[in-house]
Amino acid sequence: MAGLDPMKLFFCSACHQTAFFENDSCARCGHRLGYDPARRAIIALDPMEDGVTWRSVGAADAPDAARFCENAELDACNWLIPAADRHRFCLACRHNQTVPDLTDSGNLSRWRALERAKHRLFHTLLQLNLPITDRHEDPEHGLAFDFLADVPGRQKVMTGHDRGLITIALREADDVERERMRINMGEHYRTVLGHFRHEIGHYLWDLLVQRGGPLDECRALFGDDRKDYGAALKRHYDEGPPADWRENFISAYATMHPWEDFAETWAHYLHMIDALETAQSYGLRTDPHVPEPDLLRAHADVDPFRSADFHALAGVWLPMIYLLNSLNRSMGFRDAYPFVLTQPVLDKMAFMHRLVHAWSRTTPSDR
Structure with missing residues (x-):
């Protein structure tokens, strides 16, 4: 290699x-x-x-x-x-706490789709040197996954995070069902990998921010996480996001509570890092034939995992978004990345990058 x-x-x-x-x-x-x-x-x-x-x-x-x-x-x-x-089991699979009944062929194919996304997540976490301790090694703070199928007559499984346990509803691996949910919830984007990246954001907030991390700085950017979550959830679904949410948030759901803003922003940080890794490997370079090419010119020659310069990463990522979306439109697809990265959102992503690099500099005894 x-x-x-x-x-x-x-x-x-x-x-x-x-x-x-x-x-x-x-x-x-x-x-x-x-x-x-x-x-x-x-x-x-x-x-x-x-x-x-x-x-x-x-x-x-x-x-x-x-x-x-x-x-x-x-x-x-x-x-x-x-x-x-x-x-x-391998480094990724040993975190599975519950898998669905795999004698059901439908469950098996959907579980395989979840595993493909989870393994890609773990590849990125390993590259970033982030904590992936399982529950056998750390029963209190270890990471675990429940992949659960809906049971007829019972309440539907909800995807979410609870103190290191990430639950993923198996129906999210059904393309038709996931698209139906995306439309019903008015979302621009809904993928299995996106769910994993969002939920791991909650887990990493607990480990990297709450447990002795830069909590005050985090609250200054994302808001006070001590706000009542249940009340915030009800208000969000009763009233919807504020009219000007696009100025400060990556998604409407991020406006619901500071925890969700962190997790949504974290997911987009990983989208960027993973895409830049791919772009660097391919030697991607853009030099568009437009009147102001500097706005869209980029060379993916920066290592997204080792560079501490978030500005350099964003300088490649923003032109790449235009390229990705333009290519998709050329093929008759929706935009690959239908989001607007305002300066407040970029500031939050820069915080994520500092958080990752601060963790990588600590020794195991300091964690």
């Missing part, structure tokens, strides 16, 4: 065929592929004699032997575990 860091453009280590994050086999040479979270790389593999472990092919610094997460048997994961590791 030399020359590609961060590594969104993956390739088969055996034949160098380009591969994607979710691939589990190489279309050119036929090798089994697995994602090594320690190296953030896709590795080509050959089976070992025991039929359980695999040896890497063409990746000199890879583990001598590895095995797949148990969820690979269900075609829901392609992540590797060192052969000597005691865990049955």
Whole structure:
């Protein structure tokens, strides 16, 4: 993977065929592929004699032997575990507390869609060096997921976060149902990955802000989180957002309560970071033929994970939004990113970036 860091453009280590994050086999040479979270790389593999472990092919610094997460048997994961590791599940899957009844084929396909989004989330969290301790290691503050299907005759499952436990309603992985909800709720954007990024924002607010973090600075930007959440929720659905919400918030839902503003903004921060990682890997450069090209000119040569300069990231991201939306319109699709990033919103995203880099500078004993 030399020359590609961060590594969104993956390739088969055996034949160098380009591969994607979710691939589990190489279309050119036929090798089994697995994602090594320690190296953030896709590795080509050959089976070992025991039929359980695999040896890497063409990746000199890879583990001598590895095995797949148990969820690979269900075609829901392609992540590797060192052969000597005691865990049955990979770094992403071991956070699952509850999964739906997988003997139901509909549940199985929807759960796989949730896992694809969750694994992409974990790739970004690992790149940002953010806390992903599971509940076996930290019962009080560990991260866990419940993926729950609706039960006829009972109240519908609500997606949400509660002290490290993130619940995702399985119906969110149903494209038709999710689009119906998006329209009914008047949303510009509703994706499975967006749900994961929003809910992890609540979890990280607890860890990075509430527990000894820059709480006063956070309140100055997002508002006082001590406001009654239940009353704020009722007011939001009874009255809707303020008329001028677009001037200061990334979405109408962000106006409901400071916690939701933080989580919504965090989701968009991860949208930006992930997209910039991809753009950097592709060497994206824009030089538009317009009267004022400086407004839309950008070169994605900045590392979104290691650069502490948020202004440099935003300087690439804003022209990229125009490009993404223009390409989508050329194909007859809705805008890929139908949001307006005002200066107050950018200030909030810059706070997220400072928060991440402050965490990465601390030692485990300080956390």
